Amino acid sequence: MRLVRFLLLLSVCLPFLEVQAQVDYRKDAIYVRLQPGQTHTAISTNSLEPQSPDLLQSVFNTYGGISFTQAFPGVDAFKELYLLKFSQADKIENLISDLNALEFVKYAEMIPVPNASSVKREAGIAQVPGDMNDDLMWYIGQINMDWDLPLNLDFKVKIAVVDNGIRLSHEDIASNLWVNPGEGKYPDGIDNDGNGLIDDIHGADLADSNGNPDVPSSASNTYFGHGTKVAGIVSAQNNNGKGIVSVGVNAEVMAVKVVPDNPPNNRDDYYVAAYEGVMYAAMKGAHIINMSWGTPVFSNTQKDIIDFVLAQGIILVAAAGNAGSNEYIYPAAFDGVIAVGATDDQDFKAPSSNYGPYIDVMAPGVKIYTTLAGSDNAYGTETGTSMSAPIVSAFAGLLLSQFPTKADQIELAIKKGCDNIEINNYPIRDQIGAGRINIHQSYELLKSGKLSVATQRSVQNIRLYPNPNAGVVYVPNEAHLSSLSVYDLNGKLVSSVPVQNQQADLRFLALKGMYLIRANSEEQQYVARIIFQ
Structure with a gap:
């Protein structure tokens, strides 16, 4: 028993799989x-x-x-x-x-170019009869799903799965696919909605510039299967006696494919059109967008896209990544995006899951049973924050369907309703967000009407001086900053340095040329450009 406890503690204390995310x-x-x-x-x-x-x-x-x-x-x-x-x-x-x-x-x-946020590609297992199997779908009980909630069937939530395609004919997904009202239910070879994509009935393929978001014919349970796994978690059909259940309770899935059918080096995690997919989903009226992918590289343009979509009132959910480190992963680390880390069935952070101050919530992400792309009745398990994010997206969809006028309170309700799991993750207790999600508690908070929406941090330019600079940057006192993050013009983080006595010493970096500076306070997000000589 002592050995077991020691190993459990070790799993929290050591940064397992702490590797640099692929760029x-x-x-x-x-x-x-x-x-x-x-x-x-x-x-x-x-x-x-x-x-x-x-x-x-x-x-x-x-x-x-x-x-x-x-x-x-x-x-x-x-x-x-x-x-x-x-x-x-x-x-x-x-x-x-x-x-x-x-x-x-x-x-x-x-x-x-982002990559998928899953760590294990596991083969399918035999289909089990019925929707719900407590052993296979352990996470449903873990997050305290309340099947007795009074459902609002008059409001259909649209959740966009921006990924590498979805097997549209899968028996547990097909009936919940979104239908583009501008195109109609059946293909006619015409771009009826005038968006440049013919017959984008259930979504679109932004990587190949066509209206078919289905997986390619080469798809299997492990190749081009990521999006199908995510889609099943988001909105598998409940009460059909097949496969799995979803806490999304029959939300509509908008399929947005952002990996080409023939990707470089056969890499089905090459999300080359990820942000074009996010924009497509926003323009087509998605209420929630799931992004189970990411990159450690900051991009000005991609941040602008995220800010634009958030301004439309759309809920954005992203996987935190699987480097097992506190490395910032985007879009999860962008302000306003719900960043999701992964936990196991004992509420320990999954060894592969990222952690850090940008994490908003944790959700189950180990051996999650879901739909597979190999056939229309294939099911199996997957591990990674890629699976944690759609659980939160489905959860947000459930809350939004019950409280459609409270979209601006959904994120806060999800956070406030979390279970505290600090004792299981003590060394990183301040880097796992609000805790592990709890559906019933968040529902009751929204129902009570006692939530007040926290003000989002605004973005503001800050004047750093002198500019040009020789390495010591002076910061205005009114900004109340404790650190600065330095990025090159390609958006890659160079270093984060402390601010002491209103100055940050960057001389050790030996910088030359123009760099982007970013910093956060309680109320503001600050940005600046500075030239080092």
């Missing part, structure tokens, strides 16, 4: 944001003028430009944001440097 960037495209009020006509290889005085076109020519187009046409908030596709991948840093030197360019940056 990928697009090699064929970058984001270019022009200064406010600046726009530019689209450029392509067919529209080039050999002797054009246009500085942007000159850079385009130099680096084998293919196209320069608005990233999100028709969205006013992103009218200055462009996607530049080019052929000279080995010169991407030079391209970005040349673009950032142009006065009318606010910034140019590489595009981080």
Whole structure:
């Protein structure tokens, strides 16, 4: 018994699987944001003028430009944001440097490509009769699901699963698929809603630019199966005598595929169109967007996309990642996103789960029984924060269906209703968010009407001086900052340093050039750009 207790304690104290999260960037495209009020006509290889005085076109020519187009046409908030596709991948840093030197360019940056947030690809097991099996679906009891809740069947919650595709014909998913009202129920080969995607009836494939979010024919239980696993947790059909149950209680699933059918090196976790998928879901009226993927790289553009979607009142849920470390993973670490870590059946943090100050809540994420993509009646288990996030998305959907006028209180209710699991995770007790979710307690809090919504931190520019700088940065006293985080222009975290006596000493970093500074106080999020000499 002493040995067992020692091992349990060791599992909390040691950073198991603490490895650097994989970093990928697009090699064929970058984001270019022009200064406010600046726009530019689209450029392509067919529209080039050999002797054009246009500085942007000159850079385009130099680096084998293919196209320069608005990233999100028709969205006013992103009218200055462009996607530049080019052929000279080995010169991407030079391209970005040349673009950032142009006065009318606010910034140019590489595009981080997120990866899936699951750690085990486990083969399917035999289907069990009925919806509910207490042993296989242990987490349902763990989070205190109350099946006696009075259900509001008049309000259908739409939960977007932005992932690597969903097996649309799966017996436990098909009946709960969202239907695009602009397209109708049946394909007709016409782009009826005018969004550039033909027959995007149940969602879309943003990676391959078509209306079919189904998994490719090569999909199996372990290949291109991630999104199907997530979708089952979000909204498997309840009371159909098959497979599994979902706490989402028959929410509608919007399928948004963001990995191409033929990904580089057969990597089905190459989420190249992740944020385009988030924008698609937002434009199609999703109430909740599940993002079981992430990257350790901060991106200005991707943060702007998240902020835009949050401003529409949409609930965003993201997996915290599986490096077993306190490394920040985005989009989970963006303000306003519900960041979810994973626990086991004893309420210990799962060894692979990330932790840290950006975590909002914990949810079960070890051997989660769900739907698989290998066949229409395949089921099996998966481990990782990828599975924890959709449990929270389904939970948020359940609460929203019961209290559709209280969308702005859902996140707070989820946090306030959590069970305290600090005693099981004492060494990291301040890095596991509010605790492990508890459905019944959160429901009762919303029902009571006693919740008050906390004010979101606003984003504000801060003046750091001197600028240019030799390494010691002075911070205004009124900001009340205890630390600064330094990022390069590609959005990669360089270092976090303490602020003492209104100054941060960065000389040990030997920085040269322009960097982005970010910092948080209780009320504000501060950003600044500074040049080091």
